[in-house]
Amino acid sequence: MAAPHDRRILVTSALPYANGHIHLGHLVEYVQTDVFVRFQKLRGHRAIYLCADDTHGTAIMIRARGEGRSERALVAAMREAHLADFDGFQIAFDHYGSTDSDANRRLCDMIWSRLRARGLVVSRDVRQLYDPEAGVFLADRFVKGCCPKCGASDQYGDSCEACGAAYTPADLVEPRSTLSGARPEVRSAEHLFVTLEPLHDFLATWTRSSGAIDPRIANYLAGHFLGEPLRDWDVSRPAPYFGFEIPDAPGHFWYVWFDAPVGYIAATEEWCAARGETLATWWGRGAPNEPPAEIHHFIGKDITYFHTLFWPAMLEAAGLALPTRVRIHGFLTVNGQKMSKSRGTFLLARTYLEHLDPGMLRYFYAAKLSGGIDDVDLDLDEFAAKVNADLVGKVVNLASRTARWLEATGLSAAYPDDGGLFARAAADGAEIAAAYEDCDTARAMRTIMLAADRANAYVDAEQPWKLAKAGPASAARLQDVASVALNLFRQIAVYLAPVLPAFAAQAGALVGGPIRSWDESQRPLTGSPVAPFQPLMKRVEKPHLDALLAAARAEAEREAAARPPTPVPAPAPPPASHSGGPTMTTPPTTGPDSAEPLAAEPLAPECTIDDFTKVDLRVARIVTAEEVPEAKKLLKLTVSFGGDATRTVFAGIKGFHAPESLVGRLVVVVANLAPRQMKFGTSEGMVVAASGAGAPGVYLLSPDSGALPGMRLR
């Protein structure tokens, strides 16, 4: 290890695929990585945390097609969602790129030409199933048919779930494309391969002796891949493919797994460009006066061989720095089982954020992760018990039971005799730091909680509440006791800061200011003012967990309902009895409102007041309302903003509101919406209405009586 403050540490998490939202399983890795990076920064090292969206490949292409938009539109939308989720969980990337970037294209090109120059690229024809209707080659999972061994129907192209037989898609009986239903044909196409066998010795040595990977993994690789000649790696896909076209092989695109890890470097380059640094500082192999940077990859066990064989092979061939360490973790289970949509345990990041504090999950993961590849189980009862006992009962309690006595006086001017408690916990810092360094956060958390236990015992023994009642004679002693307790509290907050950044900030606001350095755990504070105590964390209660699971289940059901590949028929118009207006369909509510509508449609990402004011909402009066006979859902309305300002608006409320009942009533209109040419005329605005899960219908909004057309909503 380099001198303590001389380390340059580049850290990555695996790139999330732009085909889906972030869930709690992903977050095991991002939390683990973020904790590691925050720890390194707190220790004063130069650490950067880089990640990116993984955007290319067939799955994205197919999904974009299905949604009737471009791949880039899909990818851009998913990026926003990913970033909002990460932000919610306090995952602090130094840069978050995309594999669909200019930097990535250039770097892929660079690495590719170096592979070419070393003669590692070979070309060969591959016979693959082709969907003549969709016009694409089919990956194994896009083909279904009957198992050639046992005849089971509806099996995927690689293996049979019924009898376990393995085969190739071409072996399937009565194969069909899951994209179009067409019968695939076998076609031959040229593919480009990276031949890895020339790097066999290098990989055998590197996996075994570089220290980058756990010996157990090295053994697995040795047995599984390195015990025989390495197979060539197929890195190209014929058009059409969403990705980068290979410059010296027109019509061929780099396979998504080729350009994905290069995204680590591309993100670094973008980060460097923004700060005037050079890429070689991080991915170069070092110089006499500049040793190479440390590179730490955090990944899940499912992508082990990409990161321990292909990736180092690419880096070696390209003359770039090799990973210092590949950290492999297991999967997440919930209540002891795989996350399951039908059980309601498929928990999306944003669903969690709507119900619970992200810090609690960060702590729970930290308390569970010990650096190994075992799966992590999120048992919700255990989660609640652990978070409540440790964070609320022990740590937060320390401040909440003593801070009030120091609001007036601040901390004692000299650190009082505490029987060696602070010094002991300060000495524990070395062990805690070693555990963090090792990604054994479970050990770190255990050690920290022991300090919290000792601190609470101290408070009990000193009985500051009695000192408080004893009056001025005991004031100095009271201040001393509380000063010790708050110092021990802040010391713990420093140790927990990598895991609980928001909590650490609040602790700093209470006493001592922002926590900037690990060293702050080594010296007690004296004389500092103490702010009024604010609640730092709420206990997890059963209803919170029940609501979370209910929301997850509702989400899964909503998604399942939206999934059928055949176009969903337009909803049939409801019975005419619904058309009398909003009052008829809304029974008075007595008990608590259902959680269903919100659960089914989680809140959108946060926006600013500026975002909101871009939308000009006005009160308007409906002047005319008429049926559009050919339209299934639309009514044609003329609305007035007062005076002679009127607009023609098509509103999707047919069947829920009789036209004649609408004339004269006040509604809310998006007044500055861009005009939209529709089949039946131009719509010059949008009438605001509510709809969602839990009840059918579309509900118009009405202002309180007295509002005038043209008034703005704000």
Place this chain on the structure above:
RNA sequence: GGGCCCGUAGCUCAGUGGUUAGAGCAGGGGACUCAUAAUCCCUUGGUCGUGUGUUCGAAUCACACCGGGCCUACCA
């Protein structure tokens, strides 16, 4: 079928050759009342999966078996 990991108190785990095996949570009893029914003290609870070895000494090492998990499969 093969490989790897795990099996310690009701639960989650620490302890990996050396005094009567530990912690947190849960259970029981008590104290306190400052604190988010939080905290503190005492306490119940384990033939350390089973068996056989190695050793002066085994939860810890070896072998076999039983049970669980992960990975991978007519190739390690």
